[in-house]
Amino acid sequence: MSEVIIRPASPFQGLRTWWMMLKISLEERLVYRGDFALGTLMRFLPIVTQVFLWTAVFGATTKTDIAGYTRNDIVAYYLLTMLTRAFSSMPGLSTGIARSVRDGSVKKFLVQPVDYVSFLLAARVAHKLVYYAVAALPFAGVFVLCRSYFPPVPDAITIAAFVTSLVLSFLLGFFMEATLGMLGFWFMEVSSIVFGYMLVQYLLSGHMFPIDLLDGVPTGIAGVSLADVVHWLPFEYTAYFSSAVWLGKVHGDRLVWSLAIEAAWVVVMAVACRIAWWRGTRRYSAFGG
Amino acid sequence: MVFPYTRRMHNSDPSATSAISDPVICVEGLAKEYRVYDKPEGLAASVRSLFHRTSRIVQAVKGVDLTVGRGEFVALLGPNGAGKTTLLKLLSGIITPSRGTARVLGHVPWERADDFRRRFALVMGQRNQLWWDLPAAESFRLHQEIYRIDPVRFERTRDELVDMLDVRRLILQPVRELSLGERMKLELVAALLHEPEVLFLDEPTIGLDVVAQHTIHEFLRGVQSRRRMTVVLTTHYMKDVAALCERVVVITRGDILYDGSLAEIVDRFTTHKIVTLDLDEAPNQATIERFGFPCECRGPQVIMRIDRHRIAEVLPAILGSAGVRDVSVEDVPLEEIVAELFRSDARDAATAAEHAS
């Protein structure tokens, strides 16, 4: 993405720059014209394998559901995680920040009256909007094709909760990765840390399987399953939570305090990101970078 | 077999046809065209390009004829995009032509026969053929394996080349740690290890400092004459040409504009010589007008361009003028001649394009 200096003298200036960012992102996407049409659909391919796998699993057992999920539920779940991850995944954010610290390009944000974090956030929103615009058609196509796996459309409250959780997951994903990237102020090689994060994410975000499957996994503490522990961690809110909400697996009281936990994590990570930025830039200026 | 010089393009001198004995490179009507897709500018064009892409055909090489004899040192001279590198790639078999024939050492290059590839070498400036992570010495050994060089000959040739270029202390370092000039020298050593009969050089001195350029010129001259190697070199530096080649092939826009000796270029493409006068003092307007030729004055020095045929009659008069301390008569510098050649050709192209549209 091209580096653009924002001088928000007026809110219109900021908006105009943001609009330009949007256009440039769209053009960049269109350059790889063959890629995006095919590429978006290709991303659904691994789900095909997972569907067959779970069908075989259900076929070999007499139970009608596993941890509350029927076979169709699981298919719908995987499809929904594609959607939720489209909101929360931030490719290249942490490594990009770490790189700009390493090669010094972060300096211009120290000098100019522009907030680096806000700038990154605005850029990500632009990127995401572009992505949704171009991916909407393939996504819609797949979901329409697979509508038989889905339960009936949930009620208005559930839908509202779903949308809220999506927006929160975008912010959560952003602030988590941004904070990770800020570690570049203290560590030369952030890639090992990022790798560790990616690994934990992979396992605990619900990307691989619904977290409810961990209900039966003991933790050594009486009455507490692994699923209970994971529900308090931020990871599941980037993929599992929103999907589970739409499928009606989370409702009533649990829905309310889960949303609260998610919102709390957003705040925590936003604050952490801010603190990391303050401390990091102070350290950076002191050492000359 | 004796091949006559193939017919040259418009500007070349028809009276200089001579037979080439032992031709090593024979090219007839060789042409290469590419289809190039236009890159969209701006958002609307990008969206349109999803559904319909415009393209045009670029003629990189347009029906070229060329014959090179054994032991010749030929320069392909031309501006960027002239097609000289494309021609070289055709002759080394990297790409296949759209039309025409070529034979190098009796082989058709783009068939990429192993026998053929063992008999020539290609060195490209600024592009590495040595294995990046290996020290050069390892690359050389690999070369020996790949080209099946006899071990005794290999050692002798390698030592000889390494000493000629004075790179012995560099061959144990990984290639990526070396400077551009050092890498170029090692590339040349690697290229000559299998004692090729034909050497293709693509802009070998580009990006190198003057000292490195000079070293490489010396080296190439020495090696070429000793082994009677046929060398074809592409460049846009006159310096390379002047230092190395007797024969120059000027290429612009895929066509051969001129094919002959360097000396001839001066004869054929200049109409005047440069006369430099050192006067006692800076001349005034009257003095200048008296000379009657366009002048450039730098203090007491006057530089004039005088028609070559009139030098003999004009010079005595000038020398006889008062206040002339020294005179020198020189050819127009090669760079200028060639640059003007390119410029006039570009002008012709522009007018032709205008008339066509």
Added chain:
Amino acid sequence: MSRYFAIFLTFARACLVRDMTFRANFILECVTSLGWMSMNLAFYLLVFTFTSEIGKGTGWSKEPFFAFVATGLIINSIVQALFMPSAEELTEMVRTGGLDGVLVQPLDAQFLLSMHRVDFSALANGLVGVGLLAWAVPRLDHPPPPVAWLLYPLLIVCGVAILYGFVIMLAAATIHMGRNQSLYDFWFYLTNFSRYPAEIYSGPFGGPLRMLCTFVIPILLVVNVPARMVAQPFTGQAWGGVAAAVVAAIASLVVSRFVFQRALAKYRSASS
């Protein structure tokens, strides 16, 4: 030809030296691939808490399934170590024109372009695969007969050969398109279908898919045939699988070479 083998050894030695020089990076790469693999193993263990078998009556209970996974690890690590690094670099070579230098050398271009770089850290997964196999096989209900152990290495080689053919065809596509396409993405999608035993592909969509991936794009023969050899009871039918694997391997190598040579013949070369 022994000459090609000697040249390959030189390449391999150079890569090993380089990996040992940048030891920390090498170890990190090993840990990375082991990390992803253990996540997947954890997932499989979790699945087996809910069912005793993958697919009714298929015979893929826990130990056979892990033998299957182990076979997959071994085959994929060989391909990732020997061929993928060079293939990945091909996109760069096409972009920078380094491919030109390869084409003028009197050596088979396919060999040079697919084998000049070796990634030793990819072998880590393969070693784990061997360990996993050693754990699973003694616990099988039907231990494999000696002839199965004789055929197993052959079938591993066939699997590698089939995958190699795919690598070459993707490389040919890279040369032809000249664009910086991410080879690993394609590779991931392609090999994704072969992660689990072929029996899971059943039903109105699964059946045809299984046929397609066995006979047209023989991706399912890669891991399934050798895995069945040791994990499932040895029957006369197994010979059919062996024959299919060998035929597919040869076909893959022949077809891919043809496609690759065509791509080289039409090579455009980057403009200077």
